[in-house]
Amino acid sequence: MARSGLVPDLDHFHRWLGEQRRISQMEVRSLPLDHLDGWRTDPDTGNIRHVSGKFYSVEGLDARVTAGPVERWQQPIINQPEVGILGILVKEFDGVLHCLMQAKIEPGNCNGLQLSPTVQATRSNYTRVHGGASVPYLDYFRDTAGHRVLADVRQSEQGSWFHRKRNRNMVVQVTGEVELLAGFCWLTLGQVHQLLALDDLVNMDVRTVLSCVPFAGVNLLRAFGPDLTAFTSSLIRSYGVEADAVHSTSEVLSWITDVRTRRESDAERIALRDVQGWNRDDKKIAHDSGLFFRVIGVGVTATGRETRAWAQPMIEPCGEGVVAFLAKQMNGVLHLLVHAKAEPGYVDVVELAPTVQCTPPNYDAIPGGARPPFLAEVLAARPHQVRFEAVHSEEGGRFFHARNRYSVIEVEGDVDAGHPDYRWLTLTQLASLVQHSHYVNVQARSLIACLHALSA
């Protein structure tokens, strides 16, 4: 890689990444939940929280959602009221937008190091509660005066595992000189999107921030390069032609309002020790069925560029998930079948999710356990229908080996979308909703980034 940090091609990038993997090492070992240095189990509630009162805590949730497969349940949940910053710094080199990306290791990543945004910091991080090093490049995002803000929106994260978590997703464009620190490199927007085709490489925080870039009206050809297939030109068309959407945007907004009103959802934080159906032993908190997820403790030792050791509780899901959009050409424009999905951690009842988002075995535990709509179509997709497929990791700072198979499946025949919680939307419509909070969930945002990758 050139000293400038620019990456002439992806071979260079992979050599650089390999070097980063050698430099940054992290040892992660299982620890009893009662022996996490800096964390305490509250004797009254059983909640697990940091001694500083900052970062996050593991608490209980009593959730009610009418008209779901299960109408009431209790579960552990992460409460992280702080709003962190996920920021990508971008700059033009020779007329092409480049992103300042970081090779960052996280304890929950199955492969340690993944590609991260320029800045990925909780408020406790950047106010240095644990006395760590200052967060590099943070000032570009804390004071944007003089820079161009391409995206800046607070977005939800996993509503099944987080109680009302929001992060501030930012893309800030600078023109001046930017110092290149060790562990960072400049990739074009096209290169970052190309890397989305690889498993477990572009982390969740990058994916959600990329989805917030307002590509509508942008010359995708120039931004991503000329190698377009029929599918990707339909993607471009889908951005251009709002009038061809099957449902007008005001109809879409009315539908979301209607689902939010029909569904009554209520989630109350309760003491972790009072959560029914879950059991805590030395090592973990697990559901009686063995399904869903477990709360575990890990001890982490990082060596290399920065030496640090810490412990923390994490969520470890049981099994790999399936996250998929069914896609279809309608009125000559690509449409995606969107699910208005209730999750207990959302602020406003439902957010728009991919057509399918589930961990299939979990449904086998539900009495009468019908699998979610359209899962069969996704699992039975034939190779020529699969327009995108890659396994991606969820946030490795909170989730241990949480992986989902993300795909976009193009369908041609009739797909019954008569279900009141599903609608066909264009990418333009989804992308304009991503400019606001509370509309598009993190899995759907990941897939929006992956759809852009089809142009790369």
Add this chain to the structure above:
Amino acid sequence: MARSGLVPDLDHFHRWLGEQRRISQMEVRSLPLDHLDGWRTDPDTGNIRHVSGKFYSVEGLDARVTAGPVERWQQPIINQPEVGILGILVKEFDGVLHCLMQAKIEPGNCNGLQLSPTVQATRSNYTRVHGGASVPYLDYFRDTAGHRVLADVRQSEQGSWFHRKRNRNMVVQVTGEVELLAGFCWLTLGQVHQLLALDDLVNMDVRTVLSCVPFAGVNLLRAFGPDLTAFTSSLIRSYGVEADAVHSTSEVLSWITDVRTRRESDAERIALRDVQGWNRDDKKIAHDSGLFFRVIGVGVTATGRETRAWAQPMIEPCGEGVVAFLAKQMNGVLHLLVHAKAEPGYVDVVELAPTVQCTPPNYDAIPGGARPPFLAEVLAARPHQVRFEAVHSEEGGRFFHARNRYSVIEVEGDVDAGHPDYRWLTLTQLASLVQHSHYVNVQARSLIACLHALSA
């Protein structure tokens, strides 16, 4: 008034309204909080709730807002988790849009009867928890298939008095025959807006629903008539020319994100009996200073068209409020000085409020009590600057004699808007944000409706 329910002119309307006042009578008397039929004070918490568990309850709130005039306080608050429907049915007669309006009497209205939407119903109302009559015209809003939905968005209400209250604001256009029931009439959109110039006539629910009508792109001249002043033509221009906005919409969204992230706001429901600084006696719950508001009990007897009697707790504010936008021509387009205001009952930290929204004496009770920014400019406005002024009532079903003086004050010279919580926005920008939840508060929505009234 013609048998059709159409109103040829406002003289006819006022005669009809006078007749409705004679038909509908309501007696409202003060009752001790412990003697409200159907309501109980919970012995553990002191919360006042309906025996059905429905409707609403009066609870306590422990509020924290960083960087406000007061950073932490406790107060009583209304908890009404149900989402109700505020709906106006519209229909074209001779090519002009007409709204089906209701003359409705509410115990909190200082003058009893005011003009209401077609439907104004909590979920408990329309699921008939108290065994009342069914809600007329409700079906148009519960099943919109076959009709045209002009607006459908869940909006917040008073964030100082309600905990996360939302109502569904709907405008539904029909083409078929609509039966005209007693107490209802058809007014043109222009007529309803003209009536906004009168004190205490068009109720809060009408004002918020009207603000959600997407007038952008609509031919206001045709909708409202030809009697335009220079000011109102600037209003029309302000809708037309997005590019002339002082701040681009992405800058505005980034500013809102920034304020929401800078401000930490947390509001926890607590037991009403634990609320500090407030005292309960037989008749009321009041703040030790005598300021802010009181929780009172009323007994209501309605006679006339429908005879009913009931009791309920209400909030009675202490004093008349001031709600005002400073307005200014910039780049040839009308801009409004908007305040990103934190209120403890909001779901997402702040919403956009008018430049000034306060009850002035309340500030005299705050130690060091600086009055809110721009209040002096509003109170000192000279007659030629006052483009709109009327006293309007807040929702008479929960608030007793809650009145605010709403005004739009045009300024010419430099007004220092360097305060980080204030920005100049065009009406187009505000109106496009009103299409989504969580952006524009109920007082600002009222003033948006009043700004449209300037075209009527």
